[in-house]
Amino acid sequence: MQTLFIKTPVTVEAHAAVVGKKEGEGPLRDCFDLVAEDIFFGENTFEKAESKFVSQAINLTLKKAGLKPDAIDLLFGGDLLNQCIGTSYGIRSFEIPFLGLYGACSTMAESLALASVTLSCGQISRAIAVTSSHYYSAERQYRFPIEYGGQRPPTAQWTVSGSGAVLLKNGGRGVRVTSVTIGKMLDFGITDANNMGPAMAPAFVDTLKTHLKDTHRKVSDYDLILSGDLGSFGMEMARELAKDEGIFLGENYADCGCLMFDLKRQDVHAGGSGCGCSATVFCGAILPELESGKYRRVLLISTGALMSPTAIQQGESICGIAHAVCFEGE
Amino acid sequence: MTQEAYRNRVKAAAPKSPLGKNIVMAFLFGGGICTVGQAFLNWYLSMGLPQKSASSYTSMTMVFLGALLTALHVYDRLAKHGGAGTLVPITGFANAVASPAMEFRAEGVVLGMSAKMFIIAGPVIVCGTLASIFCGLCYFVVR
Numbered sequence: 001m002q003t004l005f006i007k008t009p010v011t012v013e014a015h016a017a018v019v020g021k022k023e024g025e026g027p028l029r030d031c032f033d034l035v036a037e038d039i040f041f042g043e044n045t046f047e048k049a050e051s052k053f054v055s056q057a058i059n060l061t062l063k064k065a066g067l068k069p070d071a072i073d074l075l076f077g078g079d080l081l082n083q084c085i086g087t088s089y090g091i092r093s094f095e096i097p098f099l100g101l102y103g104a105c106s107t108m109a110e111s112l113a114l115a116s117v118t119l120s121c122g123q124i125s126r127a128i129a130v131t132s133s134h135y136y137s138a139e140r141q142y143r144f145p146i147e148y149g150g151q152r153p154p155t156a157q158w159t160v161s162g163s164g165a166v167l168l169k170n171g172g173r174g175v176r177v178t179s180v181t182i183g184k185m186l187d188f189g190i191t192d193a194n195n196m197g198p199a200m201a202p203a204f205v206d207t208l209k210t211h212l213k214d215t216h217r218k219v220s221d222y223d224l225i226l227s228g229d230l231g232s233f234g235m236e237m238a239r240e241l242a243k244d245e246g247i248f249l250g251e252n253y254a255d256c257g258c259l260m261f262d263l264k265r266q267d268v269h270a271g272g273s274g275c276g277c278s279a280t281v282f283c284g285a286i287l288p289e290l291e292s293g294k295y296r297r298v299l300l301i302s303t304g305a306l307m308s309p310t311a312i313q314q315g316e317s318i319c320g321i322a323h324a325v326c327f328e329g330e
Numbered sequence: 331m332t333q334e335a336y337r338n339r340v341k342a343a344a345p346k347s348p349l350g351k352n353i354v355m356a357f358l359f360g361g362g363i364c365t366v367g368q369a370f371l372n373w374y375l376s377m378g379l380p381q382k383s384a385s386s387y388t389s390m391t392m393v394f395l396g397a398l399l400t401a402l403h404v405y406d407r408l409a410k411h412g413g414a415g416t417l418v419p420i421t422g423f424a425n426a427v428a429s430p431a432m433e434f435r436a437e438g439v440v441l442g443m444s445a446k447m448f449i450i451a452g453p454v455i456v457c458g459t460l461a462s463i464f465c466g467l468c469y470f471v472v473r
Contacts, residue, residue: 045436147429148409149408150406151352154346190340198340233343233344236343
């Protein structure tokens, strides 16, 4: 069984989303708690700026909950940078017990899943799930220097700069995590790092199919099914693959990467991506709708491409992974 | 579905780069850069420099301009539209050296900037040098 049911209530106590300037100019601009004034966010390197996104997202979450860092028992988090420095330097001042994770862009669902399962064991009372990404720190690690003149193909995606944090607690009332489905790695032989949506689409469909089977539900039982960062072309492939499996993704299917930016106006090609993509869209735009009662049941499926430039240069293909977390309103 | 079948499906469905537009833009931008270079060459010649020196001065000027526009965050914006038109002329080479130099300054002058400066241009220099040796040998034999 790939799906774990969270039987003792695990609820969302507070959440926050902090984003960069470009994200703050997109369609979701009014949903975020804080928009950075520039790409450096007052720091002198992109990596430090990413860490600041993390610390600000946690600070705001704690502030909303009216808690101090010592009230948090465990923190799950990760990012795209080598050795996960975005997260670790971002949280070092908080002194919260920390488990660092790497699931590429699927890390937000991975953090939420592990936090929920751990809380449901009943030995701790509060945990935070946090992830981040930064366009410029990711570009320099995975692709070319920022000022290098190159053209991006239409399938390329734009790494979201920002961080989202969710504070979960054992018991309480409000939005609950009711089940999580841990995905398998799937490799369909895609090797183009500028076309990651289709590399992740099979993993998304597999996790969705497994989740629906394990929970005996159908697509229409959800107000919203949200993929992490498949982008416009990845979404198209996901719809096709799902159709092959007899799953029809209709109006209640959306992708965080496509929600984050105005694809025509903001020059982001196929849409947003990165660990911060599903984290900021979910924390900023979707959780409030669950809290208000507009949505009753939402399935977040963050998607990740497990690869590195080294592996690609050695001729490896790009593996996809996707984890699902089901949220239900009161 | 097999890997092969999926790859073919993705390939068939993927949105394509606008080839016609890219070719026209590359021609215009590349031609534009070369026209600027020619203008400098003519100017240097008109000031009485011999052909060989004037050519060297022109290359130096274009490399300087490429690096300057990179530093001013302009070159990458031109390249977004110009594509191969901004990549192929010597200004593209200047951009390929100046951009990592700027980027890796954050890791220090020696181990950052100096070490990473040729991360993109390095392979071009190595392969270019080898190719010129090979062509030189061919010329030597054929002659």
